[in-house]
Amino acid sequence: MTMIQAVFEHRLRVRYHETDQQGIVYHARYLEYLDVAMTEYFRHLGWGYRRLIEDGCDPSIVRTTIDFVRPASMEDEILIGVRPLRIGNRSFTLSYEITSCPQGELLLSAETVYVNFDAANRKSAPLPASIRNRMTQDLLATPTEEKTPKSQRPPIPD
Numbered sequence: 001m002t003m004i005q006a007v008f009e010h011r012l013r014v015r016y017h018e019t020d021q022q023g024i025v026y027h028a029r030y031l032e033y034l035d036v037a038m039t040e041y042f043r044h045l046g047w048g049y050r051r052l053i054e055d056g057c058d059p060s061i062v063r064t065t066i067d068f069v070r071p072a073s074m075e076d077e078i079l080i081g082v083r084p085l086r087i088g089n090r091s092f093t094l095s096y097e098i099t100s101c102p103q104g105e106l107l108l109s110a111e112t113v114y115v116n117f118d119a120a121n122r123k124s125a126p127l128p129a130s131i132r133n134r135m136t137q138d139l140l141a142t143p144t145e146e147k148t149p150k151s152q153r154p155p156i157p158d
Contacts, residue, residue, distance in 0.1 A: 001017045002121035003037075004047065005083065005122060005142055006081025006082055006083050006097065007022070007082065007083045007084070007138040007141060007142070008037075008040070008044045008081070008083070008116070009043045009079050009081050009082070010036065010037045010041075010079070010080045010082070010084045011077060011078070011079050011080075011101065012033060012036070012077070012078050012080065013074065013075065013076070013077050013078075014072050014074050014075060014076045014077075014078065016074050018032075018074075019073065019074045023073055024071035024072065024073050025071060025072045025073070027068070027156050028156060030066060030068075030098070030108055031064065031066075031111070033078070033080055033098065033113060034064070034080070034096050034110055036080075037080040037082050037096060038059070038094060038112070038114075039088075039121075041059075041082045044047075044135050045069045045135070045138075046134070047129075047131065048064065052131070055128050055130065055131065056116075056125065056128045057116055057127060057131050058116060058117045058118070058119060059092075059114035059115070059116060059117070060114060060115055060117040061093070061112055061113070061114055061118075062079070062114065063111075063113040063140050064111070064112045064135070065111050065114075066108060066109075066110045067108065067109045068107075068108055069106050069107055069108055070105065070106075070107050070126070071107070072084045072098070072107050073102065074131055076100060076101075076102070076121060077096070077102075078098050078100060078101060078102075078107065079099050079101050080096060080098050080100070080101065081092055081096065081097045081098075081099070081115065082095070082096055083095050083138060083139075083142055084136075084138050084142075085111060085139075085141045086139075087127070087132055087135050087139055088117055088137055089126055089127065090116050090124045090126055090127060091113060091114060091115045091116065091124070091127075091137060092113075092114055092127065093111055093112065093114070094111070094112050094114070095109075095110070095111050096108075096109065096110040096111070096112070097109050097110075098110075
């Protein structure tokens, strides 16, 4: 499995309430971790979540795929790597990898497709140009050999 070249990383420590009876992170909690990392990625780009919405970007998940490799446990420190994979007119895809700290072992890889949502009209909306342009800079900074060939990608809403 190829490790992504993250353009942003967010570190977390697994807390007791995030684990199940087996002492490992409950699988649904990983979606929360991805959501936190997406929010922090946009903060890193210069948009706290309030400003992101004020500027016309309200990312809503339409698809997430997750490959679980190995579990994390209570008190483990994890690193969530984020990078844009695709950017459309109304949607974008972020690629994630969660690794253990400090070992760097891959725990999980995921891709999430987001559509920009206009809450007033309850429809998709174009991504603001300033946000799309800034994300495109990160997309272009990623080596091309790591990008998924278009023939292997499912279609995304645009």
